Amino acid sequence: MQVTFLGQAGLYVETDHGSILCDPWFNTAFFASWFPFPSNEDVDLDAISHPDYLYVSHLHHDHFDPDFLGEQVDKRAIVLLPDYPMNHLEQELRALGFTRFVKTRNSEPVELDGLRIMIMALVAPTDGPIGDSGLAVDDGTTKLFNQNDSRPIDLEPLRAFGHFDAHFLQFSGAIWYPMVYDFPERMKQNLGHRKRQNEMARAKRYAEELGASFVFPSAGPPCFLDPDLFGFNDIDRDPANTFPDQTVFLELLADSGMDNGRLLIPGSVAAVTPGSCRVEHPGDDAVDAIFSDKLSYLRAYQQRQLPEIARRKASWPRHQIDIVSSLKAWWEPLLAQADRTCAGVNGRVLLDATDPVEGEQVVIDFLDRRVDLWKGEPCRYTFRIDRALVEACIARHDEDWVNELFLSCRFEASRDGPFNEYVYNWFKVLSPERLQYAEGWYAELGAAEELVPMDGYLVQRRCPHLKADLAQFGVVEDGVLTCRMHGWQFDLATGRCLTSDDRRLHSVKADEATDGVG
Numbered sequence: 001m002q003v004t005f006l007g008q009a010g011l012y013v014e015t016d017h018g019s020i021l022c023d024p025w026f027n028t029a030f031f032a033s034w035f036p037f038p039s040n041e042d043v044d045l046d047a048i049s050h051p052d053y054l055y056v057s058h059l060h061h062d063h064f065d066p067d068f069l070g071e072q073v074d075k076r077a078i079v080l081l082p083d084y085p086m087n088h089l090e091q092e093l094r095a096l097g098f099t100r101f102v103k104t105r106n107s108e109p110v111e112l113d114g115l116r117i118m119i120m121a122l123v124a125p126t127d128g129p130i131g132d133s134g135l136a137v138d139d140g141t142t143k144l145f146n147q148n149d150s151r152p153i154d155l156e157p158l159r160a161f162g163h164f165d166a167h168f169l170q171f172s173g174a175i176w177y178p179m180v181y182d183f184p185e186r187m188k189q190n191l192g193h194r195k196r197q198n199e200m201a202r203a204k205r206y207a208e209e210l211g212a213s214f215v216f217p218s219a220g221p222p223c224f225l226d227p228d229l230f231g232f233n234d235i236d237r238d239p240a241n242t243f244p245d246q247t248v249f250l251e252l253l254a255d256s257g258m259d260n261g262r263l264l265i266p267g268s269v270a271a272v273t274p275g276s277c278r279v280e281h282p283g284d285d286a287v288d289a290i291f292s293d294k295l296s297y298l299r300a301y302q303q304r305q306l307p308e309i310a311r312r313k314a315s316w317p318r319h320q321i322d323i324v325s326s327l328k329a330w331w332e333p334l335l336a337q338a339d340r341t342c343a344g345v346n347g348r349v350l351l352d353a354t355d356p357v358e359g360e361q362v363v364i365d366f367l368d369r370r371v372d373l374w375k376g377e378p379c380r381y382t383f384r385i386d387r388a389l390v391e392a393c394i395a396r397h398d399e400d401w402v403n404e405l406f407l408s409c410r411f412e413a414s415r416d417g418p419f420n421e422y423v424y425n426w427f428k429v430l431s432p433e434r435l436q437y438a439e440g441w442y443a444e445l446g447a448a449e450e451l452v453p454m455d456g457y458l459v460q461r462r463c464p465h466l467k468a469d470l471a472q473f474g475v476v477e478d479g480v481l482t483c484r485m486h487g488w489q490f491d492l493a494t495g496r497c498l499t500s501d502d503r504r505l506h507s508v509k510a511d512e513a514t515d516g517v518g
């Protein structure tokens with residue numbers, strides 16, 4: 001098996017039974033804030049553009065690069081699709097022209113003409129853009145696990161897949177915390193230090209647990225080339241910086257007695273067989289040119305990319321949208337359905353859309369479930385964001401503001417009290433479908449499942465498909481319950497799903513229910 005590293009989480013895997021292109025990312029992401037580090041400008045794109053298979057682990061834009069996929073990749077590629085509850089990834093890829101899909105089931109191996117693959121799908125609201133995944137590949141001789149950003153909680157399916165020869169995984173931060181917060185500097189340093197250590201410790205733990213023959217740091221860190229953000233780069237191995245590079249993690253592994261870590265840079269080729277790994281870099285001094293004077297390397301990279309950053313910034317809309325009224329019309333109907341989210345936030349969030357001429361301050365009130373012009377009410381969280389970015393999210397009707405705006409790190413935040421997961425999850429579920437899914441998820445985390453009466457039956461409240469609230473979305477006719485969210489149907493007497501073969505509805509005749517039910 002031969003693996004060409006493409007930068008960030010990008011891999012081009014070649015085997016005797018076909019090639020797999022994984023997470024190719026070549027265009028700046030998140031409002032031109034993230035760039036692949038090291039640069040992958042010199043990767044031979046033609047050589048990777050006609051894969052047999054395409055795997056996009058999830059929709060974050062450092063993994064899903066629609067411009068590259070749309071313009072460069074042969075649409076005959078067969079897409080290896082993770083088992084996500086909502087099919088946004090499939091929809092996006094279909095919109096780009098891909099038509100051939102292998103729909104995997106979570107943690108179940110699939111045979112594909114000599115290749116055996118398995119995708120571990122993670123589907124909590126906190127997993128990436130509601131859905132993150134890792135790919136295991138077995139070509140009959142060599143086994144690889146491309147974990148990238150995902151954090152599998154059950155390693156048994158991976159162990160059952162067999163011993164891995166190669167393990168690719170994320171080891172650095174990929175988030176805005178704590179840099180964007182207005183914490184006192186000393187506190188920020190401490191939090192950053194802890195985060196840096198925790199990220200690498202978790203990656204090391206995964207590497208130890210899986211015990212692959214060779215470990216390859218991948219999936220980050222990005223670099224920040226906009227002068228506004230350049231300070232986020234880890235130039236001098238600052239122990240409080242959350243973006244340590246590959247060399248730092250490999251040293252950590254070596255210091256712990258793990259000498260099986262291998263460095264790859266974009267264009268490096270790793271030939272992996274059971275018990276051996278030979279790495280060829282794209283030039284004799286290619287590694288040195290990046291890491292021996294990282295600041296000079298990044299400054300030169302920055303010079304090449306400044307025109308692209310300027311071009312992107314010029315395209316952001318400004319003063320074209322009334323932010324308060326747009327968000328009110330969009331979000332208030334969602335707030336009305338967001339019982340658990342509202343209870344979880346239990347406060348207000350201020351979106352301070354700043355602008356040198358005219359900003360707008362919007363309060364999202366999770367107590368009264370309204371969106372309005374801010375009148376000075378106390379707020380639990382405050383986000384200060386250039387109004388152009390807020391307008392861009394509104395103009396595109398982004399249903400997930402994390403996957404562009406928050407990951408851009410182009411904002412400042414303050415909060416009154418501890419971290420609240422519900423606040424960020426709210427910004428990922430800005431459609432009825434996504435919201436219902438998150439609400440259902442929270443509901444299932446709660447106590448015993450709630451039952452609701454329907455047509456003489458007590459029925460589980462959350463739809464087995466994507467967890468819509470059946471008290472709101474369910475209708476019964478002739479003993480068949482239809483969920484109006486996506487139209488799935490269930491036979492009330494048996495619980496059998498009439499739409500899909502792998503879900504069941506829990507239902508019991510109301511007059512047979514006992515005190516133990518509900």
Ligand code: FES
Binds near residue numbers: 465468485
């Ligand atoms: S949530 Fe999709 S049919 Fe119910």
